[in-house]
Each structure stands twice: as structure tokens, then as C-alpha cells.
Amino acid sequence: MFASLLVTVALALAGCVSAAPQKRALAQVYSKCTVPNTVALTFDDGPHVSLHAISDALSAAGGKGTFFFNGNNFGCIYDDANIERVKYAYNKGHQVASHTWGHKDLSTLSWDQIHDEMWRVEQALQRICGVQPAFMRPPFGNYNNLVREASAVRGQKIAIWDFDSGDSLGVSAQESKNRYDTVVRDHPSTILALNHETVPTTPTQVLPHAIQKLKGAGYKLVTLAECLNQQPYQWVGAPQTKDVSNLFSSLSHAPYSFETGELEVLKASSC
Numbered sequence: 001m002f003a004s005l006l007v008t009v010a011l012a013l014a015g016c017v018s019a020a021p022q023k024r025a026l027a028q029v030y031s032k033c034t035v036p037n038t039v040a041l042t043f044d045d046g047p048h049v050s051l052h053a054i055s056d057a058l059s060a061a062g063g064k065g066t067f068f069f070n071g072n073n074f075g076c077i078y079d080d081a082n083i084e085r086v087k088y089a090y091n092k093g094h095q096v097a098s099h100t101w102g103h104k105d106l107s108t109l110s111w112d113q114i115h116d117e118m119w120r121v122e123q124a125l126q127r128i129c130g131v132q133p134a135f136m137r138p139p140f141g142n143y144n145n146l147v148r149e150a151s152a153v154r155g156q157k158i159a160i161w162d163f164d165s166g167d168s169l170g171v172s173a174q175e176s177k178n179r180y181d182t183v184v185r186d187h188p189s190t191i192l193a194l195n196h197e198t199v200p201t202t203p204t205q206v207l208p209h210a211i212q213k214l215k216g217a218g219y220k221l222v223t224l225a226e227c228l229n230q231q232p233y234q235w236v237g238a239p240q241t242k243d244v245s246n247l248f249s250s251l252s253h254a255p256y257s258f259e260t261g262e263l264e265v266l267k268a269s270s271c
């Protein structure tokens with residue numbers, strides 16, 4: 001009797017073990033804002049030379065934007081000028097988020113490759129700003145279930161858009177302005193707008209026009225997180241430092257410990 005019970009239990013356990021592999025959760029995908037009367041202006045592919053102009057234009061309008069940064073696309077995020085740009089955006093209250101490391105099409109990559117693209121830029125944002133972003137935007141807007149699973153494992157949500165200024169598609173600045181005019185005329189409750197830091201006419205021509213039209217139509221210019229009523233970061237700690245003499249003062253709050261051997265000064269990092 002006891003022996004047969006044991007066999008039954010053993011079989012039941014074996015049944016559990018051999019069951020189909022557990023399905024991983026899929027990250028939530030957002031292509032629309034949810035808070036009425038908000039516009040989230042987002043800027044991809046930086047950090048780049050236009051960041052200050054974009055940040056200042058938004059600030060002058062009493063607005064905020066969101067920067068989806070790459071680690072190594074148009075430039076290396078660890079270059080001095082780019083570290084300064086990322087810090088500038090963060091310190092001005094804009095949202096910083098992940099556009100992955102090298103701007104690869106994630107939907108063509110393996111599980112390990114996807115994580116590699118994700119964690120390297122997250123590490124850069126941890127080091128530079130002390131934040132772990134809650135949002136990522138896949139390059140080209142391309143994702144599949146593997147990308148959604150990887151994002152969910154990393155605690156992140158995927159951000160797409162519902163309005164494309166067209167600036168990275170080669171349309172003229174005038175056409176981008178026309179697109180903003182059209183969407184303002186249609187007046188949806190919310191707008192989640194795709195723009196690119198790396199297109200020269202975006203900060204000089206398109207953005208000033210867009211800001212004026214959107215504000216004139218009564219929209220609030222907010223971060224992506226604000227337009228979704230969510231937190232921009234999974235956690236916020238202390239950034240690392242480029243100055244060794246300041247390193248020890250930041251140690252107690254740094255996201256890395258001596259034990260892991262991962263704590264480095266920023267200047268030791270490269271692309």
C-alpha cells in the first residue's frame with residue numbers, strides 16, 4: 001500500500017516535471033498615451049548633437065520629452081560629450097529610456113543576443129544617470145514575442161508610437177510640419193509622437209513648429225511615463241562618476257558593489 005502510494009506520488013511529480021515548459025510573460029506594448037489631452041514627444045537614436053536644442057525648446061514651452069537612447073549608434077554613449085548630453089536631458093526632467101545598444105533589428109536576434117542589446121545600454125544609463133529605465137523602444141519598431149518576453153524579464157514595457165513625423169524616413173521638414181498640422185487638426189485625445197534627435201531639421205524647424213501648434217491646440221507636452229500615468233524608471237540610484245576622487249562618495253549608493261567587480265569609473269567604459 002505504502003509502496004504504491006510512493007509510486008503514485010513519484011509519477012505525479014514526474015508528470016509535473018515533464019509538463020510543457022512554462023510560458024514566459026509578454027511585455028506590455030504601448031502605442032498610445034492614456035492620459036487625456038497629453039502629447040508625448042519622443043526622440044530616438046541619440047545621444048546626439050541636437051539634444052540641448054530639443055531639451056531647451058521643450059523647457060521653454062513648459063514641456064517635457066522622452067529620449068530613447070542608443071549605446072552605440074550615431075556615436076558612443078560613453079564619449080564625454082554624450083555623457084554630458086544624457087545627464088543634461090535627465091537633469092532637465094526629461095525621461096531617458098532604452099533604444100537598445102546598437103540599433104539592431106531585435107526581431108532577427110536570439111534570446112541571448114536580444115538581452116545583450118538591452119542590458120548594455122541599460123548599464124550605461126545606470127552608470128550615467130543612476131536609473132534603470134522602465135521603457136524600451138525596439139529599433140525600427142520591430143519586435144516579436146521573444147523580444148516581448150525578454151523585455152518582460154527585464155521589467156520593461158515596449159513603447160511604439162501612433163504618430164510619425166517622418167523625419168527618419170527622408171521626408172522634408174515641410175512634410176513633417178504638415179503631418180503635425182494634420183494631427184493637430186484631427187485633434188485626437190492623445191498623441192505619442194516619433195521624432196529623431198539625429199535629423200538636423202527636427203530641432204531647428206520641425207520641433208518649434210510642432211510645439212507651437214500643439215500648445216496652441218491646448219495639449220500638455222509630457223513624458224511618455226506621464227502620458228501613461230506610470231513610473232519612468234524601475235529604480236533610481238546614484239550615478240557613477242568620471243572623477244576618481246569623487247568615486248568613494250558615490251559608493252554607498254552605487255548600483256554596483258566591489259564584490260561583483262563591476263564598479264568602474266565611467267572613463268573606463270567604452271564602446
Ligand SMILES: [Zn+2]
Pocket residue numbers: 044045099103139140
Ligand atoms: Zn531608432
